[in-house]
Structures are given as C-alpha cells and as structure tokens.
Amino acid sequence: MAFQLTNVSKSFGEQEVIQNYSLSIDSGEIVIVLGESGSGKTTLLRMINNLETVDTGSITLDGASLVIDGEYQSTAAIQDYQHKMGLVFQDYNLFSNLTVEENLMLAPLSNGFGTREELASKADQLLKQMGVPDKQTSKPSQLSGGQKQRVAIARAMMMEPSMLCFDEPTSALDENTVEKVAELIKSLAKNGMKILIITHDTGLVSLMEEVRVVRSEEFKA
Numbered sequence: 001m002a003f004q005l006t007n008v009s010k011s012f013g014e015q016e017v018i019q020n021y022s023l024s025i026d027s028g029e030i031v032i033v034l035g036e037s038g039s040g041k042t043t044l045l046r047m048i049n050n051l052e053t054v055d056t057g058s059i060t061l062d063g064a065s066l067v068i069d070g071e072y073q074s075t076a077a078i079q080d081y082q083h084k085m086g087l088v089f090q091d092y093n094l095f096s097n098l099t100v101e102e103n104l105m106l107a108p109l110s111n112g113f114g115t116r117e118e119l120a121s122k123a124d125q126l127l128k129q130m131g132v133p134d135k136q137t138s139k140p141s142q143l144s145g146g147q148k149q150r151v152a153i154a155r156a157m158m159m160e161p162s163m164l165c166f167d168e169p170t171s172a173l174d175e176n177t178v179e180k181v182a183e184l185i186k187s188l189a190k191n192g193m194k195i196l197i198i199t200h201d202t203g204l205v206s207l208m209e210e211v212r213v214v215r216s217e218e219f220k221a
C-alpha cells in the first residue's frame with residue numbers, strides 16, 4: 001500500500017511550475033521536500049490535498065484515486081481518497097471559537113464517522129497519545145505553539161488517515177519543541193504512517209534520521 005503521484009504537471013498561465021513529476025511514498029516512510037521559495041512545494045502539497053487541480057497525471061493513495069491521467073474521479077472515490085489523506089496546516093487552522101475536543105470532533109461528526117460519544121473518547125485517546133492529555137476543554141488561544149501543533153496532528157488523525165502531510169511544521173516553534181514534534185512524527189512513521197513534509201528547515205532532516213529528501217528543483221524535468 002503506497003502513495004503514488006505519477007507524471008503530474010501543473011502550470012499557472014504560461015508558468016510551468018511542475019513538469020511530469022512522479023513521487024511515491026511507502027508505509028512508514030518520511031519524505032521531506034526542500035527547495036527554493038517559489039519552486040512549487042506548496043503547489044504540490046495543495047494538489048495532493050485536492051486544494052488545487054493537476055493539469056495532467058495521476059494521484060493515488062492505497063488504491064483510492066483522486067485523479068487518473070488528469071481525470072478527476074467520482075465524488076465517492078475522491079471522498080475515499082481524502083479520508084485516507086491528512087493535512088496539518090502551517091498555521092494549524094484550528095477553529096478559535098471551538099474547544100480542542102470540538103475541533104477534533106467536527107470533521108468526523110459531519111462525515112458520520114461515529115457517535116458523539118465514540119468520537120469524544122477517540123479524541124481523548126489521541127490527545128493523550130499526542131502528549132496533550134488535559135486540553136480537551138481549552139480554546140486554541142490558550143495553547144502554546146507546540147501544543148497547537150499536537151492538537152492539529154490529533155485532529156488530522158481523527159479520520160484515521162494512512163498518510164499525513166505537514167506544511168512547514170516547525171516554522172512557529174522553538175528548538176526544543178521542534179525536537180519533540182520531530183519525535184512525534186517519527187513515532188507516527190514507525191506505526192506505518194506515510195509522511196510528507198514541506199519545509200525550509202534543513203535541520204529537520206537530521207532530526208528525522210531515516211528520511212528521504214526530495215529537492216523541489218526536481219519538479220521540473
């Protein structure tokens with residue numbers, strides 16, 4: 001079971017940002033994408049998370065296809081793909097008016113992924129696992145940067161994805177917290193999660209130990 005992005009191209013007007021690019025990620029593998037500003041890292045992440053369309057190419061995760069040869073699949077197939085794919089945003093995108101627990105339960109509740117009771121217990125368990133066991137009733141504004149990051153990861157994990165994408169996961173964190181978040185990401189990979197990280201932080205590469213580095217300059221043949 002793998003993530004496969006095959007022969008993907010993307011242009012904005014005349015500007016070709018990604019040209020016939022392919023990338024695959026196996027279970028338990030961590031891939032870090034490094035590269036110059038403006039080289040297409042965010043565009044790649046957005047296409048993988050269906051926030052931007054590809055021009056051509058295919059994207060598949062564990063047999064669920066988002067797009068095949070530039071053809072977007074049925075709504076049901078895309079939903080299946082999106083449930084397997086988790087995204088942790090750079091600025092965490094937590095809803096400030098909701099508690100931590102409500103933030104975690106929102107998407108799975110509206111997708112019918114369980115009763116309120118089941119999801120609350122799952123949220124508690126995940127928050128414990130992520131090292132923020134006592135923050136269920138806190139609002140995001142009451143959390144530190146590192147705690148927000150952990151809550152954002154727990155929220156993405158609620159849908160039981162098989163792959164997690166991180167957009168600049170360490171940009172807002174101090175050195176000590178970066179190390180802790182790196183440990184957490186490594187433990188997710190050890191449990192079989194596929195991990196894709198877009199970052200400017202070359203220090204993350206050594207913290208991850210076993211990692212494959214992709215340069216965004218390779219996006220263009």
Ligand SMILES: Nc1ncnc2c1ncn2[C@@H]1O[C@H](COP(=O)(O)OP(=O)(O)OP(=O)(O)O)[C@@H](O)[C@H]1O
Nearest residue numbers: 012015017035036037038039040041042043044216
């Ligand atoms: N919606 C859009 N419309 C037009 N051009 C875009 C759009 N999104 C991105 N671009 C262009 O595509 C190129 C790649 O942008 P992208 O944000 O993917 O780069 P990046 O590698 O993530 O940069 P950074 O490291 O600064 O975040 C840039 O030249 C950008 O201006």
